[in-house]
Amino acid sequence: EAQVTQNPRYLITVTGKKLTVTCSQNMNHEYMSWYRQDPGLGLRQIYYSMNVEVTDKGDVPEGYKVSRKEKRNFPLILESPSPNQTSLYFCASRSERTQPQHFGDGTRLSIL
Amino acid sequence: AQSVTQLGSHVSVSEGALVLLRCNYSSSVPPYLFWYVQYPNQGLQLLLKYTSAATLVKGINGFEAEFKKSETSFHLTKPSAHMSDAAEYFCAVSEAQGGGAQKLVFGQGTRLTINP
Numbered sequence: 001e002a003q004v005t006q007n008p009r010y011l012i013t014v015t016g017k018k019l020t021v022t023c024s025q026n027m028n029h030e031y032m033s034w035y036r037q038d039p040g041l042g043l044r045q046i047y048y049s050m051n052v053e054v055t056d057k058g059d060v061p062e063g064y065k066v067s068r069k070e071k072r073n074f075p076l077i078l079e080s081p082s083p084n085q086t087s088l089y090f091c092a093s094r095s096e097r098t099q100p101q102h103f104g105d106g107t108r109l110s111i112l
Numbered sequence: 113a114q115s116v117t118q119l120g121s122h123v124s125v126s127e128g129a130l131v132l133l134r135c136n137y138s139s140s141v142p143p144y145l146f147w148y149v150q151y152p153n154q155g156l157q158l159l160l161k162y163t164s165a166a167t168l169v170k171g172i173n174g175f176e177a178e179f180k181k182s183e184t185s186f187h188l189t190k191p192s193a194h195m196s197d198a199a200e201y202f203c204a205v206s207e208a209q210g211g212g213a214q215k216l217v218f219g220q221g222t223r224l225t226i227n228p
Contacts, residue, residue, distance in 0.1 A: 004155075031213060033215065035216075035218075040121065040220055040221075041220060042116075042118075042202060042218035042219050042220045042221050043156075043202065043204075043216070043218040044218070045215050045216070048209070048213060048215060050212070050213055056209070056210050056213075058209075058215065090155060090156065092156075092216075100146055100158045100161050101216060103148075103155040103156040103157075104155050105153075105154055105155040106153075106154070106155050
């Protein structure tokens with residue numbers, strides 16, 4: 001089954017404690033991206049990757065890092081999380097430019 | 113930069129009534145337009161997409177949307193609402209970004225409630 005898998009689904013942590021949200025897709029997609037969803041703001045792109053070792057900033061990259069060492073994986077790293085990063089996060093992937101993105105089920109992060 | 117406006121953060125209709133969710137995008141014609149649905153505790157699921165082949169686009173679950181260039185709109189409709197349609201709906205447009213990529217620019221979302 002084609003899917004985008006995120007882990008963990010839920011996480012409550014404290015300010016400053018590094019965390020990583022993993023994202024893996026099994027569709028051999030080249031393009032992957034991370035979004036955060038906040039009430040009243042819809043989804044906003046954090047980072048994206050065109051292929052292995054090719055990443056770039058989206059609209060709200062501050063406080064986040066990503067890496068793309070393998071085609072299937074695109075982890076989101078919060079080196080020093082802060083409360084304003086409390087949000088619902090989605091990973092997405094897509095094959096070609098004309099195709100819609102496939103989304104994971106989301107990761108709800110609470111930073112206390 | 114593209115922008116998307118969804119009119120009404122909450123829409124409530126009776127079961128069996130017409131569903132109309134409004135979406136307007138910024139003036140330059142976008143390559144692609146999408147509607148996604150998000151059920152509670154789930155990710156986004158594609159309802160339909162416009163890719164310039166036809167202005168009236170049919171999607172899953174009986175939904176359809178009409179692209180109107182003159183009105184810069186892409187409203188989502190369903191003739192008869194069902195209880196299972198209760199969810200949050202997002203309109204999105206594609207926008208070119210670096211390296212030949214296309215990102216999605218989302219509207220704020222509309223939460224649809226169905227009254228029995």
